[in-house]
Amino acid sequence: MNILPIFIVALLASFSHVNAGDFCVGDVSLPAGPAGYSCKSVAKVTVNDFVYCGLAAAGNTSNLIKAAVTPAFAAQFPGLNGLGISLARLDIAVEGVVPMHTHPAASEVLLVVQGTICAGFISSANKVYFKELNKGDIMIFPQGLLHFQINSGKGKAIAFVSFSSADPGLQILDFALFANDLPSSIVEKATFLDDAQVKKLKDQKDDDKN
Numbered sequence: 001m002n003i004l005p006i007f008i009v010a011l012l013a014s015f016s017h018v019n020a021g022d023f024c025v026g027d028v029s030l031p032a033g034p035a036g037y038s039c040k041s042v043a044k045v046t047v048n049d050f051v052y053c054g055l056a057a058a059g060n061t062s063n064l065i066k067a068a069v070t071p072a073f074a075a076q077f078p079g080l081n082g083l084g085i086s087l088a089r090l091d092i093a094v095e096g097v098v099p100m101h102t103h104p105a106a107s108e109v110l111l112v113v114q115g116t117i118c119a120g121f122i123s124s125a126n127k128v129y130f131k132e133l134n135k136g137d138i139m140i141f142p143q144g145l146l147h148f149q150i151n152s153g154k155g156k157a158i159a160f161v162s163f164s165s166a167d168p169g170l171q172i173l174d175f176a177l178f179a180n181d182l183p184s185s186i187v188e189k190a191t192f193l194d195d196a197q198v199k200k201l202k203d204q205k206d207d208d209k210n
């Protein structure tokens with residue numbers, strides 16, 4: 001008996017199995033777990049799952065920080081699911097700032113495409129690395145470290161940032177400290193700030209909401 005045809009069928013079956021693992025477009029109708037979304041059926045995947053046009057438009061910078069972060073993470077761009085990469089667009093108006101924040105799950109690379117940005121991060125040894133960046137410059141922010149971007153030029157600034165995760169996460173330090181539900185007395189103990197300082201910082205957050 002010739003086993004070659006069976007061998008070829010088995011080989012093709014194993015290849016088609018490999019192909020099914022090429023990507024895992026996220027099914028955003030189901031909740032995501034730590035490993036991301038579950039995969040949308042390959043039969044339903046089209047080229048449009050791998051294209052995202054949401055970063056073409058500027059974000060709205062009419063807010064407290066005069067800046068906008070427009071994400072293309074797995075939730076917005078499900079084609080990224082499982083690939084360990086993502087992007088976002090930063091629009092920073094004159095005098096705007098992306099305040100001190102971390103991405104718990106990803107390192108970041110920033111590319112300035114317009115204007116001038118003073119960007120920096122703080123190592124876990126509390127050493128500061130910051131520099132003024134111009135159009136075409138790129139800077140790295142290692143995973144989990146606190147960092148910021150300030151528009152230090154005379155016009156609006158635009159940058160694109162890429163991440164080593166499809167879901168990098170974002171925690172803004174001031175919101176974490178002063179926009180939480182902890183009683184002020186505990187915030188004061190945990191931060192060494194006095195009552196007036198904590199109330200002032202909490203009010204900033206309320207102004208932003210109003």
Ligand SMILES: *[C@@H]1O[C@H](CO)[C@@H](O)[C@H](O)[C@H]1NC(C)=O
Nearest residue numbers: 058059060061062063064210
């Ligand atoms: C930008 O946001 C502000 C404040 O929320 C709002 O008043 C304004 O209409 C928005 N502009 C655009 C173009 O969406």
